[in-house]
Amino acid sequence: MPERPRGSSDAGQTRRRGAALEDAILRAAADELTEAGFSRLTMDKVATRAGTNKNALYRRWPNRLTLAIAAYRRLATTVQPPDTGSLRSDVLEWLRRANRYWSSPQGAILRELLAAAGGATELLAQLQEQSGDAAAAPWLTILGRAIARGEASPEALHPRVATIAMTLLRNEFVVRGAPSAPDEVLIEIVDEVYLPLVRGRSAPPA
Amino acid sequence: MPERPRGSSDAGQTRRRGAALEDAILRAAADELTEAGFSRLTMDKVATRAGTNKNALYRRWPNRLTLAIAAYRRLATTVQPPDTGSLRSDVLEWLRRANRYWSSPQGAILRELLAAAGGATELLAQLQEQSGDAAAAPWLTILGRAIARGEASPEALHPRVATIAMTLLRNEFVVRGAPSAPDEVLIEIVDEVYLPLVRGRSAPPA
DNA sequence: AGATTTACGGTACTGAACGTACCCTAATTG
DNA sequence: CAATTAGGGTACGTTCAGTACCGTAAATCT
Structure with missing residues (x-):
């Protein structure tokens, strides 16, 4: 049997199986x-787009939502947190x-x-890997650097405290349904909540 | 034509209209x-339960969700915030x-x-009247009293700051999907975040 | 009171999707 | 090369949202 030459479309020439098919499905779903x-x-649309049918989907994922989540995960990208030398600007x-x-289309999907x-x-x-717990790591990084610089109190190195700015921002989206948070809100979160909190009960305001 | 006698069920004696019918529908929906x-x-179930049909519903609410929200609102009750004399125990x-x-069934509905x-x-x-902004008022009340007692800094009397404990709690439910938050989490929120924050940059720890 | 308008109630229908069942056939495995 | 596994085609069964009519009771008008 010869290899499968491919057009630009995903419709399979030969019958794909296993990982190859799974991949095509996830790609179609992500699209x-x-x-x-x-x-x-x-x-149905996902199946058609992947050049297969619903059977192949239900054989792998029990329902629509599970498939969508699996597909979403390949859309997510990882970024490095900033390191400007100042806690306030990092945050x-x-x-x-x-x-x-x-605010982006991807964020809308996540919501x-x-x-x-x-x-x-x-x-x-x-x-949560995208929106929650794993997202705590960058905050701890940022905060850790600030502590090393003496800009924040060591007690602040606590997941609930470190991530509070993001929690408040997410709250804007989830509860208020805002399409995007105004920059003033971000500044307010940083200046009224985050910095006062992490500077801590011991360290005086810089 | 004589009146039409009826069973004990909610099925109308006579043909209800306007507010009476609307009320019956909302009650049925709330149930x-x-x-x-x-x-x-x-x-369909709501309509049947109210002894009417979908027409009457769609004539009033454009869709299922809107009706449900309207019905939910009559389930909500208002409570007075505590006044124990101490900020920490109030919060x-x-x-x-x-x-x-x-954590209650009603909370599940709200979620x-x-x-x-x-x-x-x-x-x-x-x-939000139930879960968000209007719920800010009690927090401001609690905090206002604490400020009067000198337990908190006046700058803390800011909606975003005053309600932060509730925001964090809601976050537990919305993002983590927990059926109920353990008491330790509440205590942590109060001691690690709320109190340090509202005691403020000026006031020393009591 | 009688005519007119408004709004209920009954019923049937369309359409969208999810999820399932079956059966044939291509790929893989032994 | 047989046996097994997994895809593909297709057709359903179901559940509901939302819509469309139509006859009739209740309110409103004259």
């Missing part, structure tokens, strides 16, 4: 997600990036998925 | 909501009540609605 969002992603910059992300997952803990856990 | 939750609330108590609410509303700002606004 649907970016083009139409989760609410308009249908299993503000990181917050601005987060704001841009949540949809978060909403659709409702209270389903296992599913939420998969999204 | 469905508490018994089955939003995801299993169907327009902790209020947070515990909030935790109980979010479902919040999720279903997604980014629909106008709808979210209606729920």
Whole structure:
């Protein structure tokens, strides 16, 4: 049997299986997600786009949401936190990036998925890598540097405290439904909450 | 034509209209909501339960979610914030009540609605009276008293700061999907975040 | 009171999707 | 080269949202 020459489209010449097919499906789902969002992603469209049918999808993922989450994960990219030499500008910059992300089409998808997952803990856990716990690491990095510079109190190196700025920002989106948070809000979060908090009960204001 | 005698059920004696019917529908919807939750609330069931049909519903509310939110609002009750004489115990108590609410069946409904509303700002606004902005008032009350007692700095009397404990708690539910927050988490929020923050940059730790 | 307008109630239907069942056939495995 | 596994095609079964009509009771007008 010869190799499978390919057109630009995903429609398979030969019958794909296993990882190759799974990959095509996830790619198709990710595309649907970016083009139409989760609410308009249908299993039939994903299947057609991947050049297969719903059977192949349901054989791998138990339902629409699970598939969508799996597809979303390959959209996510990792970025390095800033290191400007000042806590305030690091925090503000990181917050601005987060704001841009949540405001972006991808952020909208994340919000949809978060909403659709409702209270389903296992599913939420998969999204948290993007939106929650794993996202704590950069904050700890930023804060760790600031502590080394004496800009923050060591007691602040606590996940709940370190990530509070992001939590407040996410709150703007999730609860207020804002398409994007104004820069004033970010500044307010930094100056009224974050910095006072991490400078700590011991360290005097710089 | 004589009156039409009827059974004990809600099925109308005579043909109801206007406010009377609207009321019956909202009551039926609220009942469905508490018994089955939003995801299993169907327009047909609500209509049947109210002794009417979908027409009457769609004539008043454009869709299922809007009706559900309207129905939810009559489930919500208002409570007075505690006044124990100490900021820490006021905050902790209020947070515990909030935790109980979010953990309760009603809280589950609120979470479902919040999720279903997604980014629909106008709808979210209606729920915020229960979960967000209007809920800020009690926090300001508690904090105001504490400031009068000298337990907190006046600068803390700022909505974003005053409500931060509740925001963090809500975050536990919305993002982590926890059915209920452990008491340790509440205490941590109060001691690691709330109190340090509102005691402020000027006031020394008591 | 009688005529007119408004709004309920009954019922049927469309359309969108999810999820499932079956059966044939291509790929892989032994 | 047989046996097994996994894809592909296709057709359903179901559940609901939302819509469309139409006859009739209740309110409103004259």
